[in-house]
Amino acid sequence: MNFYMSFLLSAACCLVNGHHDFGYDGSMGPSNWPQEYSNCAGKYQSPIDIEEHLVRHVRLPALKFQGFDATPVSSTLTNNGHTVMLQLKTVEEACISGGPLLGRYVFSQLHFHWGSNNSIGSESTINNHSFPLELHMVFYKDQYGNFDEALKHSDGLTVIGLFYELYGPGNSVYNEIVEMLPQVTAPQTNTKLEKQITLGSLLPEDRLLYFTYNGSLTTPPCSEVVTWIEFKQPILLSEPQVAAFRKLRTDSGLMTHNFRPVQPLSGRLVLFNMAEAYSSADLKHYSVTVLLMSLLVHTVFKR
Structure with missing residues (x-):
């Protein structure tokens, strides 16, 4: 069997192909994206603010992670001028299914x-x-064959979102990515990771609690074809690890920020998956613990 390149150059996300004329400030900023990309003014856009008191608690089928623990043959880190992106060359396709998804991605x-x-x-x-x-892990529905074709279908993509908080001396799993960032400081540069990282190692320990809703890509063309899966448990990184990302550059200067503001919910229902293993008391304790951790972290780093 030939090695499979999980990232298809001809089917890369809008962050790579054909959508370089946008930015995060001034005339190129998010408020002006609809002038060039009409989808960015759509009704069901992402990102959103998730209000926990408004979500519906559900128990969905288990998420299935296929190939997430397979070591890549090689990994390429790229500064494309809008973000830093990781592409994997693997023998076995990494796929996700189950949960809110109908089919394999x-x-x-x-x-x-x-x-x-x-x-x-x-x-x-x-x-x-x-x-x-x-962090966003982007997947396309396998029945459509590639990313570009999947963009044409309302169920074409799913994106896993991971949140990070600052705490402690650092996260060793992410060291390889952070240590290679200086190699891609300039836009349109790339480098190979010296040590391979599995997708599974990047995920939080708790993969049972997550929010899910239907939305869009958060960059042009802002296609409303995404099933979002946002894990509740944040991953801990050190302050220097996060600060390293701000040293990357765009064509116009430092890439100090690259996030789109939250968009109107427009009546969409956000689901929160509750695993059978958690009781209501467990969930309440979990939410309080996460909140206290967040407050502690922000208090420490604002000193």
Whole structure:
């Protein structure tokens, strides 16, 4: 069997192909995207603020992660001028199914969003709380064959969102990515990771609690074809690890921030998956613990 390149160059996310004429400030900023990309003014856009008191609690089928623990043959880190993106060359396709998904979705690429300081950066927010960093794993539905074709269908894509908080000396799993960032400081540059990282190692330990809703890509063309899966448990990184992303550059200067503001919910229903293993008391304790951790982290780093 030939090696499979999970990221298809001809089917990359809008962050790579054909949508370079947008930015996050001034005339190229998010408020002006609809002038060039009409979908960006759509009714069901992403990101959103997830208000936990408004979500519907459900128990969905288990998420299935196929190939997430397979070590890639090689991994390419790219600064495309809007974000830093990781592409994997693998023997076995990494796929996700189950949960809210009808069918199997194939991994395409992952990328990050961050802010100019530690109080902002994530695209999605929870109860109006922003995180300093957010990761998006992008997948296309395998029945459509590739990313470009999947963009034409309302169920074409799914994106896994991961939130990050600042705490401790650092996260060793993410060291390889962070340590290679200086190699892609300039826009339109790339490098190979020296140590391979599995997709599974990037996920939070708790993969049972997550929010899900229907939305869009958060960059042009803003296609409303995405089933979002946002894990509740944040992943801990050190302040230097997050700060390293702000040293990357665009064509016009430092890439200090690259997140789209939250969009109107427009009546959409956000589901929160509750696993059987959690009681209502467990969930309440879990939410309080996450809130206290967030407050502690922000208090420490604002000193």
